Amino acid sequence: MPGTAPAAVVIGGGVGGLASGVALARGGWDVTVVERATSLDPVGAGIVVAPNAVRSLDALGVGDATRDLAALQGEFGLRLPDGRWLVRGRAEGAASVFGDRTLMLHRAQLVGLLADALPAGSLRLGATASVTDPGTTSRPAVVSLPDGDVDADLVVAADGIGSDTRARWMPSAPGPVPGGSTAWRFVTPPLPGVVGAEIWGRGIVAGVMPLADGQVYVYVSVADAVGVPRDLDELRARLAGWHEPVPALLASVDDGSALRHELRHLPAPPTSLAVGRVALVGDAAHAMLPNLGQGGCQALEDAAVLGARVRPGDDVAAALQRWSAERRPRVENVMRLSARVAVPTLWTSAAAVAVRDAGMRAVGRWTEALGSRALRPIMSWRPPGD
Numbered sequence: 001m002p003g004t005a006p007a008a009v010v011i012g013g014g015v016g017g018l019a020s021g022v023a024l025a026r027g028g029w030d031v032t033v034v035e036r037a038t039s040l041d042p043v044g045a046g047i048v049v050a051p052n053a054v055r056s057l058d059a060l061g062v063g064d065a066t067r068d069l070a071a072l073q074g075e076f077g078l079r080l081p082d083g084r085w086l087v088r089g090r091a092e093g094a095a096s097v098f099g100d101r102t103l104m105l106h107r108a109q110l111v112g113l114l115a116d117a118l119p120a121g122s123l124r125l126g127a128t129a130s131v132t133d134p135g136t137t138s139r140p141a142v143v144s145l146p147d148g149d150v151d152a153d154l155v156v157a158a159d160g161i162g163s164d165t166r167a168r169w170m171p172s173a174p175g176p177v178p179g180g181s182t183a184w185r186f187v188t189p190p191l192p193g194v195v196g197a198e199i200w201g202r203g204i205v206a207g208v209m210p211l212a213d214g215q216v217y218v219y220v221s222v223a224d225a226v227g228v229p230r231d232l233d234e235l236r237a238r239l240a241g242w243h244e245p246v247p248a249l250l251a252s253v254d255d256g257s258a259l260r261h262e263l264r265h266l267p268a269p270p271t272s273l274a275v276g277r278v279a280l281v282g283d284a285a286h287a288m289l290p291n292l293g294q295g296g297c298q299a300l301e302d303a304a305v306l307g308a309r310v311r312p313g314d315d316v317a318a319a320l321q322r323w324s325a326e327r328r329p330r331v332e333n334v335m336r337l338s339a340r341v342a343v344p345t346l347w348t349s350a351a352a353v354a355v356r357d358a359g360m361r362a363v364g365r366w367t368e369a370l371g372s373r374a375l376r377p378i379m380s381w382r383p384p385g386d
């Protein structure tokens with residue numbers, strides 16, 4: 001590793017790994033981010049960046065650049081397939097409650113901003129890395145790269161939900177489990193007049209999120225219990241009776257550009273998010289169901305806190321245990337809440353769905369009091385020093 005600063009190796013070039021690289025470089029570490037893919041084509045069409053994550057991006061020096069890329073404010077809420085609103089609000093209202101806007105972005109924009117904020121030459125693509133020795137206070141960690149082993153004062157494993165690092169060095173940590181649904185994600189060509197909304201049907205959830213350039217980020221998840229469509233045509237047929245613009249958006253995307261994934265998550269984070277000099281961040285540590293849109297946001301928080309709490313010259317192993325003690329309760333709580341919110345979206349019985357919708361309508365009437373009370377601890381979070 002070049003340079004004289006203590007060396008940090010980040011395994012994985014997703015949102016969590018890139019953000020960690022930026023945070024550590026800003027803290028004075030000599031960072032190398034190693035990504036096995038040969039290009040940074042992010043998986044996932046769009047991403048919702050909540051206020052807690054926007055403030056994490058501020059801590060990484062890219063908050064304002066990210067805000068500049070985001071859609072204008074406006075109306076948003078929760079709707080029924082026939083278009084009736086269950087919960088309706090304005091982005092400005094939520095921003096005043098949570099202290100910042102929620103940003104809707106092309107994933108490539110977020111990844112591009114983070115990659116550009118890394119020191120020149122610190123990103124290594126097309127290389128697979130693995131932790132050979134997690135190290136101790138008195139011994140560096142060892143990371144195996146295609147051209148040999150390197151010592152590292154700090155390793156960040158941001159290697160995703162299927163993390164080899166977690167499986168190898170935290171063998172008692174639970175692995176991924178199915179979430180009970182399959183999701184499609186895509187960005188459509190521009191369509192004017194689309195209002196941001198999530199739409200809850202029987203076992204099917206669709207989200208339509210207008211982006212700043214007029215394109216629309218769409219996601220649709222279908223519960224196993226209602227039968228997962230074989231292809232996009234079958235999905236279009238299932239949603240043909242939903243209110244516009246849902247059918248029009250589905251019609252405007254070609255099959256090749258839609259991503260399809262069976263949703264999986266970790267039932268709990270590892271007992272500690274760190275072993276030796278190795279920190280587990282993002283989905284590697286706490287992959288969660290996407291119902292709160294917080295998976296990437298929590299990865300950004302991990303990175304911001306890591307940059308603030310683990311400094312060159314520290315006893316890294318001890319600092320990482322303190323970092324884990326700070327982060328673990330929070331990510332576990334967000335994982336639990338995400339799983340809880342997912343449950344009623346998987347319901348298929350007409351009676352249960354009617355009760356659910358009546359409950360959501362009541363929440364809609366009392367949005368300020370109920371909705372924001374549950375979300376406030378998540379969305380109002382601030383990074384250290386903010």
Ligand SMILES: Cc1cc2nc3c(=O)[nH]c(=O)nc-3n(C[C@H](O)[C@H](O)[C@H](O)COP(=O)(O)OP(=O)(O)OC[C@H]3O[C@@H](n4cnc5c(N)ncnc54)[C@H](O)[C@@H]3O)c2cc1C
Pocket residue numbers: 011012013014015016017034035036037044046047048049127128129130158159160161164183185219261263281282283284287288290293294295296297298299
């Ligand atoms: C349908 C859906 C919608 C979502 N919507 C949102 C949203 O709106 N907002 C939000 O905040 N979150 C959302 N999420 C969650 C979010 O996508 C993830 O939490 C986030 O992308 C995790 O980032 P990561 O960097 O931890 O992992 P990943 O993005 O999985 O990145 C891991 C990287 O590590 C690389 N890698 C793995 N092993 C190695 C190795 N040995 N060597 C080198 N490289 C390696 C991989 O190639 C990959 O690039 C959503 C998720 C889903 C499924």
